[in-house]
Amino acid sequence: MTGRRWLAGVMLLTVVCADAGTVSAQTADDLFNDQAVQRIDLYVNTRDWYWLRTRFTANDYYPANMKWNGTTVTNVALRVRGAGSRLDAKPALRVDFNRYAAGRTFLGLTSIALNNGAQDPSGLRELLTMKTYRAMGLPAPRMAPVALYVNNAYLGLYNAIEEIDEAFVARAYGEDTGHLFEYRWSDYYHFEYLGSALEPYAALYEPKTRVTESMGALYLPIEAMIRTINDASDEAFAAAVSAYTNLPDFMRLVAVQAAIGEADGLLGNWGLSNHFLYRPNQSTLHRFIPWDASSSLRALDYPLHAGHEENVLMRRALKIPSLKTAYYTTLVETAALFDRTEGPSVPDQPAPGWLEREAARLRDLVRPAAYADRAKPYTNEEFEAGAEEVLAFARIRGAFVRWEAARRFAPGAGPIY
């Protein structure tokens, strides 16, 4: 056992050091480069680190210095983040660069999240999901696996995630002056109209920008969007709702989520979940941004119509042929991405598709760091089993999506009971 740990440590050091020489590259893309395990060092006062871990359910901030790729960022702020992923031994962290100095950024970022993989023994699911969104042209946070050291001691394998903030929306949409909201799950909700009072909407969507604005400025457009989703006539639905959200973009996002088997997304098993909403300034158009995808790539046969009946927006959108076609087209497109091979095909030798190749590559990349991670809440065997589940999903999901999409959503396809 000791020998295996020693070997894992050497392997981890080799992987981390392999990237240490690229000091000249200093962009956010380098930080979120998943071709290597990024080493991040945090320096935290011993007292603060004790209380951060002891009070891991609180959102208290603690000062720290962060070092990455030869660059030290002084006076960052740390806090424990997450909901079900909060652990004292291996806390999920948020690193704020501008909390103690307004307007400060690091590589153009105001903050990053360090996810502890508490809900995914493989540590691969969110990496692959966000990678899929981006490959499909959807705005989604960048990610990279990270070997996290605290006070010169290895803490564990994490995933660094770009936070959804002004810097993100500026990169995704070219401007950052609008209203950004984070969805706060509290109960099953599917875009039902909650009445004209704004408080119920405020409970669902927490403002992340322009937080001091009035309730009306923040939430009247959201209330109007949800009212329109519910009250517009079938004939006027597309035109009316298009004033509040881009329906083809919405269909594309939920189609990719269905293809990747996201069970905790916009149409997930627990109702609306895990997303941000962005509304540009002086606009009523809302954009959906996916977030936190640790529940994807699980069930090989995760249904492509999950949540469609429950979600008011999806149920009504699918009645419009062009939107249904857009959903189908995106499913097929995503399946094609999953199964895209490299190089010439060899008869009788099925080549792995893009998703399987990426899953295998990332598994091999993070394995040493995962093995050396003594704070993880699962065993090395569970890591391997989790990774194998992901690989199995990657191997056959494309075919399943094509088959299921054709019989449910292809033009002319009838209802299936």
Added chain:
Amino acid sequence: MRSSCAIAGVVASAALLVVPRAAAQTGPAQTPGAASPPAQGWSLRLEPAFPATPVSSPPPAAATKNGFVWDNRPGIRYGDWFTLDVRALLEGDVRSADPDLTGEGATFEWSRRRAGIQGTVTKYVEYEVDYGFDAANEESAELRDAYVDVSPAAFARVRGGKFKIPFGYERLTGPRNLDFVYRSRVSDSLTPGRSVGVMAHGRAFSRLVRYAVGVFTDGGDQPPDLEPVESLPDEQPEEEGRTWAARATVAPLRLTSLPGKYNNLEVGGAFTSGTVPEGRNHLQGETAFGGEFFDRQYYTKGPRTRFGLELSWAIGPASIAAEYIVSREAREGQGVGNEGQIDNDLPEIEGRGWYVAGTWVVTGENRDGGVNVKRPLLQGGFGAVEVAARFEKLRFASAGAPAEPPSRSPRAANIAGNADRAWTLGVNWYVNRWVKVRFNAINEQLDDPEMGPAPGSSSLWTMVTQFGIGF
């Protein structure tokens, strides 16, 4: 509530405006229009006692009378064996500010409500007990001074109990003798206030030299409270360490042949050394306007030292005073660390400030020994009027020049400092020996208004009128 308090203050003021005539009936006979006897309560002494007002010699009539007496104040006397004087002070401020943070416009508050006794037991022992409310703690009264002073000789006196730590000319000046409604920012923020301790003090060479050396149980009540960090398991809570203080002043012009009213220039220096427990316990900067411009957000631990220089001089009806104070507070083991050292030491937090103030009694009374009103109101005159001005600056920053950019992180090596520059223009009206009205216009400029009480406003105005009654 505020308005009722204001009315009470006005009524009390009116009562004391009338009192001089009644007091004159029981006190020594006075010629109408003649100068009142020295008003000990209002005398602005350029030789501040260590730290409180010494007991005055009773007027001739009172000196010869045993039992209850009422001259400047009520008291009890039994020859040279025992004296007891009752002291009281009531001060209320009407204040307005721009920008108006509270949105209430002009407001009234009791800034000081104090009562106490002081006296002697034989000629070798003095005592004082003082109790009261301040604006900062309106809810509960506190014991302010409670000490016994034994003086076998003028050059060798010993004081024990609770009293002001000997540091800071203006801090050691009693509230009734201040030239302005508020003490300077540097006095308010960097001087230690009161503590329990023991102090040797005295004067020598015909008052050419004064000194005080003491040791105190803590760092004083300025700042008023400490917030030690929560102890880790198996860690003993830290306590505030003792504070040592020393102060000496010299009156060099006493060596010259200048007349007495010009030779009271006094220069001096003072030093304190103490230990602050781990926590966000550093000295903080507050504006006269209200609110902090440098609040307690940085962790400190270890020695706290202060160094001060002072000058005061009364020249006929005019006076000048100046102080320069530097504080340094250690941050041992308060850093976040680096590859080489975890929990590294951080540069000290440095507070540095000064003020220069001047006054001129327009009605001609001498400042030396205090403004003794020659023609009190309702006794043939208008009282005495004095104009005053002060310029000051107080700055907090990291000591040295840390290489990293400034930050508000509680463990930043280079803290985001801030400075407050203030002008004060004032008029003091000495109505009679008991009643005093002060008006001050204060303008403050903050280096970083975002850290101040009105983010976005670098210029802060405060207008305050203080009504004070004391004996």
